[in-house]
Amino acid sequence: MKLGFTAKEERFRAEAAGWLQGQLSGPFRDLRGLLMQGGHAQRRRDWERALGAAGWSCIGWPEAYGGRGATLAEQVIFAEEYARAGAPGRLGYMGVELLGPTLLAFGTEAQRRRFLPPIARGEELWCQGYSEPNAGSDLASVRTRAVLEERAAGPEWVVNGQKTWTSFAQFADWAFVLCRTEEGSRGHRGLSYLLISMHQPGVTVRPIRQMTGGADFNDTFLVDARTAAENVVGATGDGWKVAMGTLSFERGVSTLAQQMSFANELRTIVSMAEANGLIHDPQIRQRLAHAHIGLRLMRYSALRMLSSAEAGKLSNEAYTYKIFWASWRKKLGVLALDVLGPQGEIAAGASYEWELLPRLFLGSRADTIYGGTSQIQRNIIAERALGLPRESRSS
Amino acid sequence: MQFTHSEEQQLIRASARSLLAARANAAQRRATLGLRAGYDPQLWRTFAELGWMGLAIPQAYGGAGLGWVELCLLQEEQGRLLVASPFFATSALAAPLIGCCAHEAQRQSLLPRIAAGELRIACALAGADGRPPLDGVGVSLESEGQGFTLSGVSDFVIHGDSADLFLVLARAPQSHGAAGLSVAALPAGTAGVTVHPHVMLDLTRPMSRVEFQGATVNRQQLLGEPGDAGRGIEQALDLARIALASEALGGAEYVLEMTTGYVKERMQFGRPIGSFQAVKHRLADMMIEVEAAKSAAWYAATVAQERPEELAEAAAIAKSYCCDAFFDCAANAIQLHGGVGFTWEHEAHLYFKRARATATLLGTPAWQRERLVRHFAAGSSPTPIF
Ligand SMILES: Cc1cc2nc3c(=O)[nH]c(=O)nc-3n(C[C@H](O)[C@H](O)[C@H](O)COP(=O)(O)OP(=O)(O)OC[C@H]3O[C@@H](n4cnc5c(N)ncnc54)[C@H](O)[C@@H]3O)c2cc1C
Numbered sequence: 001m002k003l004g005f006t007a008k009e010e011r012f013r014a015e016a017a018g019w020l021q022g023q024l025s026g027p028f029r030d031l032r033g034l035l036m037q038g039g040h041a042q043r044r045r046d047w048e049r050a051l052g053a054a055g056w057s058c059i060g061w062p063e064a065y066g067g068r069g070a071t072l073a074e075q076v077i078f079a080e081e082y083a084r085a086g087a088p089g090r091l092g093y094m095g096v097e098l099l100g101p102t103l104l105a106f107g108t109e110a111q112r113r114r115f116l117p118p119i120a121r122g123e124e125l126w127c128q129g130y131s132e133p134n135a136g137s138d139l140a141s142v143r144t145r146a147v148l149e150e151r152a153a154g155p156e157w158v159v160n161g162q163k164t165w166t167s168f169a170q171f172a173d174w175a176f177v178l179c180r181t182e183e184g185s186r187g188h189r190g191l192s193y194l195l196i197s198m199h200q201p202g203v204t205v206r207p208i209r210q211m212t213g214g215a216d217f218n219d220t221f222l223v224d225a226r227t228a229a230e231n232v233v234g235a236t237g238d239g240w241k242v243a244m245g246t247l248s249f250e251r252g253v254s255t256l257a258q259q260m261s262f263a264n265e266l267r268t269i270v271s272m273a274e275a276n277g278l279i280h281d282p283q284i285r286q287r288l289a290h291a292h293i294g295l296r297l298m299r300y301s302a303l304r305m306l307s308s309a310e311a312g313k314l315s316n317e318a319y320t321y322k323i324f325w326a327s328w329r330k331k332l333g334v335l336a337l338d339v340l341g342p343q344g345e346i347a348a349g350a351s352y353e354w355e356l357l358p359r360l361f362l363g364s365r366a367d368t369i370y371g372g373t374s375q376i377q378r379n380i381i382a383e384r385a386l387g388l389p390r391e392s393r394s395s
Numbered sequence: 396m397q398f399t400h401s402e403e404q405q406l407i408r409a410s411a412r413s414l415l416a417a418r419a420n421a422a423q424r425r426a427t428l429g430l431r432a433g434y435d436p437q438l439w440r441t442f443a444e445l446g447w448m449g450l451a452i453p454q455a456y457g458g459a460g461l462g463w464v465e466l467c468l469l470q471e472e473q474g475r476l477l478v479a480s481p482f483f484a485t486s487a488l489a490a491p492l493i494g495c496c497a498h499e500a501q502r503q504s505l506l507p508r509i510a511a512g513e514l515r516i517a518c519a520l521a522g523a524d525g526r527p528p529l530d531g532v533g534v535s536l537e538s539e540g541q542g543f544t545l546s547g548v549s550d551f552v553i554h555g556d557s558a559d560l561f562l563v564l565a566r567a568p569q570s571h572g573a574a575g576l577s578v579a580a581l582p583a584g585t586a587g588v589t590v591h592p593h594v595m596l597d598l599t600r601p602m603s604r605v606e607f608q609g610a611t612v613n614r615q616q617l618l619g620e621p622g623d624a625g626r627g628i629e630q631a632l633d634l635a636r637i638a639l640a641s642e643a644l645g646g647a648e649y650v651l652e653m654t655t656g657y658v659k660e661r662m663q664f665g666r667p668i669g670s671f672q673a674v675k676h677r678l679a680d681m682m683i684e685v686e687a688a689k690s691a692a693w694y695a696a697t698v699a700q701e702r703p704e705e706l707a708e709a710a711a712i713a714k715s716y717c718c719d720a721f722f723d724c725a726a727n728a729i730q731l732h733g734g735v736g737f738t739w740e741h742e743a744h745l746y747f748k749r750a751r752a753t754a755t756l757l758g759t760p761a762w763q764r765e766r767l768v769r770h771f772a773a774g775s776s777p778t779p780i781f
Pocket of ligand 1: 127130131135137165166167168366369370371374376379391
C-alpha cells in the first residue's frame, strides 16, 4: 500500500490547477460552478475551444490525435482539479469521454485521424444515439435501421428511425448511433455503430422538457439520414460489442473524479446548515455524516480502481461504483432540500429556475436512470460478478 | 499510488485462510462455543508460533515488525470464520494501548511477551453503560500514599475471564474529557478485582464485567505518566476500531459468499431461487456494501501506517460503515436462507449476533458519525444525544 501520488504527478497537478484557476478567475469567470444542466451554450463552446487550445481537452489520448498521452493517474488528477476549480460541466463530454475512447479501441486509423483532432480542439461536439422509444434498458431491441445504398460518389448508409433522450443533440455536430443493419435480425446480432452528421436535412431534433424545467435531452428523428459507408465503427453487424465498450467508458475512469464536484455540493449543504442552525439537529448531523462517509468511500474506491487499472485489472468495485455514487447523490438531493427547509421550494424569480441545491434535488433523480438504471446495474452485479442465473430475455 | 495489497500481503492472507479453514472451521467453532474461554488455546499457541501475535509489534520488541495493514488482513480472515482468539484483545487492542501510552521500560517488558504468546491481555475500558471511552469510564483512580487505588466497574471486557493481565482505563476524580486518564496494568488475581463472566448475545466473543474494590496499584503499574494517557488512548482506540472494522468486513464478505452459494443451489418453483430478481437484487446490494466496506477498511489500515493526520477520520468511517454493512449482510443472509436461517443449527445467526456486538464495541456507528460531524463541521455545538 502506498497512498499519495508521485512528485512528478504532483507537479502535473500544480500545472493543471494553475491553468484552471487562471481561466476560471479570468476569462471564464462566468462559467465557474455551472454543472451540466442549464444554458450558456455559446460560452460552453468557447470553453471547449479554450481547453483544446491549451491542450487540456483530451489529455489521455495519444499526442498524434490531439492528446497528451497522459497516464491514468494524471487523468484522474486533472479531473480532480477540474472539479475542485469549479470548472463547468462539459458540452464536449460525449465526444471526449465516450466516442474518443471508443474510436481508440475499435476505430480505424482513418476514423481516428478524421474525428479525434476536432474533438480535442473543441470544434466538433457529439451526442449519443442509443435509446429509442421502445429500446431503453433493453437496448438490443433498437429498431432504427440502416441500409447501404450505391451512389455515384460511393456507397452510403441510409438511416431511418427515432432516437430519444438524446442529450445535447441540439448542440451536436455528429452522433454515434446504434442501428440495425441486417434486415430481420433480432437482439444483439445485426447491429452496427454508425457515425452520422447532425447537419443534414434527414436529421431533426426536437427538445424534450425535463422535470428540472430545462430541456437538455431531445427526440432525434432520422428520415433518410445519410452517412458514408466507411463511417461504421468496428465491423458491420458488430455494433453491440462497440456500443457496450462505450458504455463501459461511461461507467469508467471519467467518473472517478466526480466526488470532487459532489464535495462542492456537500460543502454547500453543510454551510447552509451552519447558517440556519440545522447543524445542531441530531438527525441532520447523522445524515450529513452518512453523506460525508459516502463521499470519502467514493474517493477510496476510485483510488482502488485506479490502482487496479494501472495494473491492467478490472476489480470488483468497478461493478458497484456507478450504483453507489448514483444512490448516494439522490440521497444528498433530499438532504439538500431538508436543510434548505420550506423556502427551498420557492423559486427565486418568476420562471421555473433553481439554485444549486434544488437543482441537485431534481437533477439527481436521473443519476439512477441514465448509463444503465440501478435495477439493470443490480442485474449485472448479480449475474456477472456473483454468477447468479441469468434473467430470461425475450428479444 | 499503490492501493492494493502487495504479493507478500496476499500471501499472509492466503496462509491465514488455509490455517483457519483447517483449525477454526464451523465444526471446530461449535466445539469452542460451549467453552468458558470461548477459544481454542492450541490455535492461539499456533498464532504465536507463526509470529502473528506480534505481527505489528516492532522487531526491537520481539515482533515481526509488519504494519497495521497486515494485522488487519488477519482480522479479516478471523472475521470470516468468527474466530474468537485472544488475538483482537491482546494484539489489536492491548498492544497499541501499550505502544501509545507506555514508557520504554514498560514496552520492553510487555510487548515481547505478547509476541511470544505468553500474555493474554483483557482491556477494561468501557463503563457499565457501554459508552465508549472517553465518554464512559467507570473506574476511578485515587492516589493513596505512594500508590493508587482503583474502584468502580468496567464492563464489556473481552476475554475478561481468561486473561493473564488487565489493562484498566481509569479516571482521576473530577477530571473530564481526555484529561486525567490513566491506564493501569494489573495481573489477574490481584486482590480487590472480581470478574463476572456474562452470557452474551454474541456467542463468539466472551465478555465479562470486572469490578474493582480498592485494588491497589503502584506507580510502575501505570502506563506512562499518571493522568496523561488521554491522547494515547484515543490513538490506540482508533487503531483497534480499524482492526474491528476489518473483522466486520471479513464477516460481511463471508455471509455474502455463503448466501450466494445457497441461492444457486436451493430450488423453488422449479428454478434456483437465485434466478429471482428480488433475491438477486438483495445480493447485489450486499456486494455493493461489501465492496465499499473493503475500501473503507483497507484505506483506514493504510492510513494507520502512512497518514497519522487522517487516522481519526478514517477510523470513524471504517468502524461505522463496515459494522453497518456487516449487519445488513448478516440480516439478509438470514432472510435469504428462509426457515433454516432461523435455526440454532445454521451459522447465519452467529454472524448476525457478531455483527450487532461488533457495532456496539468501541462506539456504535451512530457515535462514530457524530464524531465525524464534529470533525468536519468545526465550531458546531451539537445537542448531546448519547
Ligand atoms: C437525463 C438523461 C439523459 C439521457 N441521455 C441519453 C443519451 O444521451 N443518449 C441515449 O441514448 N440515452 C440517453 N438516456 C436514456 C437512458 O439511457 C435510458 O433512459 C435508460 O437506459 C432507461 O431506459 P428507459 O428510459 O427506456 O426505461 P425502461 O428501460 O423502460 O425502464 C423503466 C423501469 O423499468 C426497469 N427495468 C427495465 N428492465 C428491467 C429489468 N430487466 N429488470 C428490472 N427492472 C427493469 C428500469 O430499471 C426502470 O426503473 C438518458 C436518460 C436520462 C434520464
